Amino acid sequence: MIKHLLSINQLSREDVVRILDTAESFREVGTRVIKKVPALRGRTVVNLFYENSTRTRISFELAAKRLSADVINFSTSGSSVAKGESLKDTALTLQAMGADAIVIRHSSSGAPQTLSRWVGASVLNAGDGTHEHPTQALLDLFTVREHFPSFEGLRVAIVGDVRHSRVARSLTFAVAKMGGEVTLVGPPTLIPPEAQAWGAQISHHLDEVLPKLHVCYMLRVQRERQRQQFFPSVREYSRLYGLSRRRVEALAEEAVIMHPGPMNRGVEIASDVADLPRAVITDQVTNGIAVRMSLLYLMLGGDARREEDPRA
């Protein structure tokens, strides 16, 4: 298994299947009364979050705890980072404290890769800038697999601000890797033309794309982008690219609706659409824990040397 998880592109198709299959067995742990296994007892996982995050941080925390690892949450406010400590010095400090894995969320693209050069611990990218969010893509694949047995020929649309979305990058790479077809949908200002090289098609007309889909994946649209003039108004964006009740009717019966959260109800997705049974948004959250357990287990658990240590 890989040492660091920085990008979906590091993983082979077989790696992805193994991660999802392992997650399958961990999902059952979450349904027990005592939701814990001893797999990572004595290992230390640090959550290093330079950006605010609720679901990803809690999901990683729960995943590590259910594997019996010791978990340290290191958020940047109220820490040495707030006093101006550099990423490098923070990394060396965590290293000196014996972290086995560092889960990092950072507003700068590439920060996890930079961190991985400075530490011996495994680094897991929990979202870096506008680059990637590989664990989100894996939990999305896991959720899709609950509805569609094969990724081969699976038709997925990712709708919204692809340019600034780390979720869109990772998910596009992941679906393409597994044999599915991705169409990126949004205004030309929010879809880099180079995205065709990711193995995706590009469309600027959501209504044309909807009928053929298995998965309609809506991205969060930040109001900040309107201030930067990437689209003229939230109203116009919502009219052209929002998933309304009317648009849901154009979807095939078996198609599912996904969203990485947090949602802007009424902007990219109508509130009643978000609550439809075919909107599997809370399943994504639940599955996130199992997928992250799987990753931590596969990346940290196979260290026989440590397990044979007589002091263990």
Next chain:
Amino acid sequence: MPSRTLFRGVQLVDPASGHDGLTNVLIEDEEVRAVGADVTATGKADVIDCSGLVMAPGLVDLHAHLREPGFEHKETVETGSRAAALGGYTAVCAMPNTDPVTDNAAVVMEVRTLADKAGLCEVFPAGAITRGLAGEALTDIGEMTEAGVRLFTDDHNCVQSSRVMRLALEYAKTFDAIICQHAQDGALSEGWQMHEGHYSALLGLAGAPAEAETVVVARDLALARLTGGRLHVTHVSAARSVELLAEGKRRGVRVTADVTPHHLTLVDQDLVTYDTCRKVNPPLRSDEDRDALRRGLADGTLDAVATDHAPHADEDKEQEFDQAPPGTIGLETALAVILTELVEPGLLALTDAIRRMSVEPAAILGLDQHGGPVAPGRPANLVVFDPAAEWAVGERPFASIGRNSAFMGRTVRGRILHTLLLGAFTVREGVATR
């Protein structure tokens, strides 16, 4: 008793005189005394056997950041001069984005005094075009010209206002001063981290399109034509800019241009590891851009190679990619990179490499004492190098305070052995003499 040095059996590459072949060169005090196969040392002389070595006029850099005054933790005039000498340079044009900004004669004199004290390289401070590099009010170009400034630039702050640029080109004509532009449209490149293209999309880094440069090059060529002023476009990075410059030259616009060793050799793909030492301004562009720059340098559309030596402290560069300042050091690697990546594969003749790194930049700056010819009575500003010596960048410490080389770890060929500034060794056997 004069001091004499005889360089025996050296391959003299001197584009200004057209000389390219084995000869002996005798230096006496500050001057070249004699050049010729039959020249020998009369009386007491230091004789240096130069078999396998090349002698050329000392290199001249149009674009280096020496950081002093104000940023002495990144570089000083002394350390930058030492890096220059070790790179074979005898003259360097120092950029004005210091603190205080080099926008008046007092700072010019301070930099010149520091350079004289270091005594390793002639330093010609560039003056700012606008006060405080703010792009609004012109500096006292006349007074700074009297203080020895030959080139004016706001460098990383490209002059955005067409009106200010026009006035600068027009006003500077009185002094035949050069208005040097870092061509970059501010609005089109806002927030940029790298070249906009396949790799910026892949890496999730905000891109600056090549057009951010080319629209300004096109505008400035039009303004240079309108005013008859002297324009220099520095560190050209885009293929289309080369075409525009070629057209401008054909139409008689007074324009010259330079390109850096890193833009001639590296591309946007080289950023896939988020190496902040390869974050440079303007950004490394596509393969097609790099290839067009190479052709432009070979055919003379691009007149000179300039380093854009931009030293930073370790803590500046050891940061997240979007927080690290742009820039790579370059003075100590420029000649070796050009020899290895352009001359050796046959993309550029050795004599043309010397032309672009010494003769042309000296001519642009109007430096009579530099760029050759290497002939009797001429000031002995010279470099002697071993074109075959192989080394790895970073294997020995840099003289620059900055260690931020975009070429770190790369194997190159070509090692500077001796640099002479007015007949005195600033570098001897690869070691700085002071």
